[in-house]
């Protein structure tokens with residue numbers, strides 16, 4: 001599939017980190033405004049963007065092994081076809097993995113939570129545990145699960161700074177989410193996204 005280069009991330013903004021922390025809430029309903037590709041790019045960068053010339057990222061990772069993969073389930077996004085895309089941190093780009101709208105199936109897999117169906121986009125974190133367990137054994141599972149929290153919080157706080165509401169969703173059937181998104185990795189966390 002064709003690789004789509006994302007707009008370069010902004011490295012400054014209008015809200016302080018303190019204001020973003022104070023304002024963050026789980027938001028479960030959104031305006032139906034189309035998300036700009038620039039804002040989506042910024043959220044993906046916040047999740048796992050590369051911020052150093054040796055490949056280190058916005059979120060810490062045990063041993064810099066980066067076991068997380070980030071998927072964008074795109075609904076109404078400026079210039080993007082509806083579908084599922086995988087984020088490629090090294091190139092700050094995405095590649096489409098599924099065409100068309102899978103929100104109904106994804107919501108059903110997430111215990112029919114309506115915000116998963118009705119949001120403008122979902123960001124799904126998946127984990128390739130073997131990247132961490134190859135070095136750390138069983139403890140690599142713990143490290144990977146901790147890492148998801150770092151990355152997800154980055155997205156939530158970046159969302160606040162952009163006027164985007166997010167809700168972190170952990171209640172879902174792992175296998176069904178994996179099937180719906182055709183993931184080679186384990187599905188770990190869904191973030192629903194849309195403008196306030």
Ligand SMILES: Cc1cc2nc3c(=O)[nH]c(=O)nc-3n(C[C@H](O)[C@H](O)[C@H](O)COP(=O)(O)O)c2cc1C
Nearest residue numbers: 024025026027028110113115167168169170171172
């Ligand atoms: C690991 C985890 C899983 C969660 N799963 C869900 C979920 O499945 N559905 C949902 O609506 N909210 C979910 N939440 C969000 C919590 O309900 C929310 O953070 C909590 O009510 C506090 O509200 P706040 O985020 O606005 O401060 C989850 C939060 C965490 C940390």
